[in-house]
Amino acid sequence: MKKILVTVMALTLTIAAQAGKIDSTQFVAFYNYSIQTQDDEGQNVTDSLRLALLVGTRATYCTTVLSYNRDGRASQEMENAFIMHHQNVLTDVERSEVIAVEPIYPHRYESHEPMAKIDWTLTEDTLTISGLLCRRATGSLYGKQWTAWYCEEIPSSAGPWKLRGLPGLIIKAEDSEGIHCFTLYETKNEVRDINMIGNPEYQKLSRKKLMAFKKKTLGNPRYAKEPTYYVPKGADDVVEVNLNGTMYYVGMNSHMMTPQKSHVYKPLELE
């Protein structure tokens, strides 16, 4: 069964790597991303995932560390990447466009949107993290109020996910409800290609339609107990896999996997 998983993940990674190069990294920033949510029995849980933010001169790309390292081994973190509905986000500063790709079993969805302008309010509050002097800023993006700590010593306006536009790299960002949190844990001077993402096979939806679709399907109370409740029968060639005591559905056509139990969906975007 592990072979199936490795094949699935290898295919996923290959798809991601197919597109053309648009930029090279100046540096790579690594973040811990956590979500405070509840499991299928209503118990509080914290899901976490490592993200890599590839920062170039004209574009940034935020993906999982597993994808960045081309690590296709089955792990808890891989399961979290599915449960947390992580989006790979390419921000093309030159074209002022954001492309997001998100797997929602049994399809991958691609959305294109103009780069959002976050009206950040800078404050005089400071926080020192590992010797980096950070300043606090607040702003709202897609219906959520964010508090971000940025470091002017790293002169890049990049940030994790779609957060950006501060006069320094975002070191920590947290929403006002304390549900979503991105925390930088490392930066590296690695030179990697930043490639265009997207694929003709992906389902194309506008950001608003994708958000509405997720709200309807993933926001349903049934979702945590039965994460594939909305998938019509026969939509994929599915096998069941038991991996370290957790049951997964693995789609042989979609090259996607999803655990048989999930966690309550906590959207990053509300409007």
Add this chain to the structure above:
Amino acid sequence: MQRLLYIILYIGLAVHASAQVRVTGRVTALSPSSEGAGGGLKPVSDVIIKLMNGTKTLAFTTTNARGEYAIELKSSPSGEATLQFSHISYEKESERLSLKEQTTKVDMILTPKSISLKEVTVKATPLWQRGDTLSHNLASFLGKGDVTLEDGLKRLPGVDVAKSGAISYMGTPISQFNIEGLDLLGGKYNLATRNIPANYVTQVEIVRNHHSRRVEKDVPSNEVSMNIKLAKKAKFKPFGQEEAGVSPFPTSPKGEGHDRWQGLLGVTGMMFTDRFQTICSVKGGNYKDFAQADMRDHFGGSDVTTPATSLFGGFDGGAPPQGEYLYQRNGMATLNGIHKLDSVTTVKVNADYSYHRATHDISQSNTYLAGNGNYVTVSEQTSPLSKVHLPKLTMNYLKNADRLYLSDVFFLKGMFEQNEGDVVANGKEIRQRRRSSSFEIDNSFYWSDRTPKGTVRYVSAPISFKRTPTLRLIFNKDGDGYAQTAQSSTLKMNVHTSFTIPIGKAFKVRLPVSVSAICDDLETIYSPPSTGGAGGGSVNHIRGWAFEPTMNPGFEIHSRNRRFYLSAGLGAALKGLYYNKLNYTKPVLNPSMGINYTFSANSKLSFSTSYTTSIGDMMTLLTEPMQVDYRTVRTSSGIIGESNTWHSSGEWKWQLPMQYFTLSLAASHSEGKRNTLYSQTISGIDISSSALQRDTRSRSSNFSVAATKNFPSLYAKLGADASYGLGNSEQAVNSDVIKIRSNNYNLHGNVSVTPIQWLELRYDIRYGWSRSRHSEESNTVTSLTHSGAIHVFPIATLDLSVDYDHVRRQIPSPIGGGQEGAQYKRMSLFNASAQYKWKQCVLRLELTNLLNQRHYAYTVFDGINTYTYDYGLCGRTIMLRATFKL
């Protein structure tokens, strides 16, 4: 008319347009392909452009794909501004601008950077600073042998945990202890710090400049609070611990022939969720202060103090400064719960009961100045026994929002005491008994709000009723029985109200008004030996009101950057005493002023000065003799005492949290004037005290310095502090006025270090020197105290330790003999323990007072009299105890 409107509109628009400032431009860099040719420039996108005024960022933006940018400001900044250009791949550039023009164009050519970005690794740092909050990652500071949260707190930089469990930060006692942001326990935080396992706590936050009321958040504060954050395993499910212990064989805490089994038993349960917290505990035992320590209220108010109990204190000599009571038995039960109704509203209930029984053995030798250079020495031997029951119920509603503060606290508490204080004095045996019951009902209401314009108003209305129905002292000397009884009732009401109005951005006017009314009824009856203690002696019966309306108009000024803050008040009051024996009214002015200057979140200077007038209370009207103990008769003068004190103090606190360094310097000075003089009269061995109508002055100054430094890589903490004080005062002996001068200094240092992984060392040294001079006499006392501990960890879960306390105290003899005649009393207490942590259980074998030290002696001066105490101590004990995490 229309024309006029157009003109006004035109002027308005012109003024608005002239106020706006716009900076635009294009950022480029040399294109690599054309570098040699000296030609082409390429636009650079995503360049961060900041418009700065000094260190303040006025506005910022980034360039678009064409390298263009535009920054707009609503108004032109005062002075010069700087435009900064930064990009990860290019050298930082800047340009000075005067911004006199409405639109300024600044193009910039950037130079590629040869050095790439310095790589950064963000670790789980031991300490984070966010404004005034310092967050400590507790696991980074814990030692191997640490079990409870209190053990961990002792290792944090700047944090001091006293033997009683009281926590202070940089010398300031904490004013609030929160668990996950909720104040469940008030001052009884030992319940948490001594029962929550250290590994259940992830973070300890210290909030400097803490405001307990959010509506007052812009008022400078010197308070410190602590908040602990719990690990996931300690949330949402109940947990706790069970403790049990027994001495493996009978020990002799009271001396040979008094063997007793010692034991302890306790269970503590707690639960912490987002909306509800509870800690419940039941404990009992006769080992050290087990079951008593948890109930200590560090914010005071656990007992009931009434005029009757203040006049006739017990015969309890207090706990010995070193070692343990000869024998004690304690019990307690407590239920605490807090429920969060919404993000700013909580309801809290605390119900406590504690019982304390202690036996002492004290030899006391008091030398009194009897006038004309003669001294009278009274030696006595007492074995007091005291029993105290303390029940208390508190209910609290609190709404603490940014704009509204509403609090109502109701409590009901009682204190039931029994005291035996039999004395052998100069070979004669005297019997003393005391019994009292007191209770108190109290309700405190506080409302405060802040309007959108910044006006703050408050109303506070505490009301309390205290009563001691009967307090009875019985004495029997040479077969003669005599007695003293007292009863008192006190109703106290206060209404405070105030509002603060901001005038401009830097000035506020305050007008606090308060009315305080206290209704007292106090009766004391002395029954002399002639009546066999059955009444017929001197009687005091005072009843009436103390009434004090106060008006304290004042102002507050702060600088625009809020670093400087000054507040001052006039303090006008009318002090009135209206008792059956006397009517007295006096207007007073008590001005005060406070200044704070905050250099940064880590450095603050504060200064305060005030003039206070105190008027004597009804106690001064007790003109009939009262028997306080078998040889002390107290008689008040009937003169209303008035004392005026001017007090000034200054303090500077500086810290480098990231370097784990703290430093504080403090100085204070007081000058006082009083219209009565304390006087003592010696007759035989009987002491009587009174007050003479005579002006007297006193003066005192104190200076202190304290510093701490942590070395996290060595798990080491160093601390040092020193203080010096001097002063003078007056006292009368047999109507002769004596001037007393005193000075003292104290030095203290401590260190805890883990030089190698399996060894931990702690050492503490304290030296004190004090001198008191009057007439031709000079008395000096020195004391030196060391304590140390060695912990060895043969395996990670086993902690073998030895600790000791060594005291060398001076007992001057003969009187007035100075240093030449000085005698020193030395005492050492050794303890050892073995502690083994196994899964959810901690097993501990404690060997206390290994050398079976049975006495501890020390001397104190009060200026002219010398008091030497020799406490009997609990002997060698062995205890095997186990703590199970539930």
